[in-house]
Amino acid sequence: xxxxxVIFIARLQIxxxxxxxxxxxxxxxxxxxxxxxxxxxxxxxxxxxxxxEGFVETPFRLGRMLSFVLAYRTYLIETxxxxxxxxxxxxFHSKAFRLGKKYFPNWIGFQExxxxxxxxxxxxxxxxxxxxEWKIEKLLSDDGA
Numbered sequence: 001x002x003x004x005x006v007i008f009i010a011r012l013q014i015x016x017x018x019x020x021x022x023x024x025x026x027x028x029x030x031x032x033x034x035x036x037x038x039x040x041x042x043x044x045x046x047x048x049x050x051x052x053e054g055f056v057e058t059p060f061r062l063g064r065m066l067s068f069v070l071a072y073r074t075y076l077i078e079t080x081x082x083x084x085x086x087x088x089x090x091x092f093h094s095k096a097f098r099l100g101k102k103y104f105p106n107w108i109g110f111q112e113x114x115x116x117x118x119x120x121x122x123x124x125x126x127x128x129x130x131x132x133e134w135k136i137e138k139l140l141s142d143d144g145a
Contacts, residue, residue: 007092010068010092011092011095013061013065014065014068014096014099015099017061017062017065018062018065018099018100018102018103018104019103020062021058021059021062021103022103022104023103023104023105023106024058024104025053025054025058025104025107025108025109026052026053026054026107026108027106027107027108028108029052029108030052031051031052034050034051034052034053035050035051036048036049036050036121036124037049037050037051038125038128038129038132039055039067039070040128040129040132041067045071045074045075045129046074046125046128046129046132047067047070047071047073047074048070048073048074048077048121048125048128049070049109050108050109050114052108053107053108053109055070055109065096066100068092068093068096068097069093069096069097069099069100069109070109071089071093072089072093072094072096072097073097073109073114073115074125075088075089075093076115076116076117077114077115077116077117077118077121077122077125078117078121078122078125078126079117079122080117081117
């Protein structure tokens with residue numbers, strides 16, 4: 001039952017912060033050819049965003065709530081439609097994504113090209129993860145020396 005309470009509170013926080021900052025995320029890119037960035041903090045998987053989406057510039061709490069949206073979007077980008085499984089990413093992230101679309105309908109992060117499977121981006125995400133794992137392992141092995 002404790003897990004349900006945590007999810008309930010998280011949903012309330014998402015609604016509150018999305019409502020507070022409604023329509024404040026960028027709707028047009030100010031960067032020519034924006035680069036994909038990898039943020040290795042959402043669970044073991046990490047999330048991706050583009051440098052023109054305003055994720056880094058958002059207030060901390062909004063950014064934390066957006067990380068659930070970005071986690072779901074990352075799953076959409078890296079998973080071929082025939083392999084998609086809502087249980088793998090979780091209904092919570094799916095609902096956060098839908099709420100994000102409701103409160104930030106014109107955000108550039110919701111452009112179809114950034115929310116659908118792309119084999120090139122999927123491969124890049126795998127490489128980001130591999131490098132991140134290697135860096136963590138190197139850091140931990142150097143620390144014990």
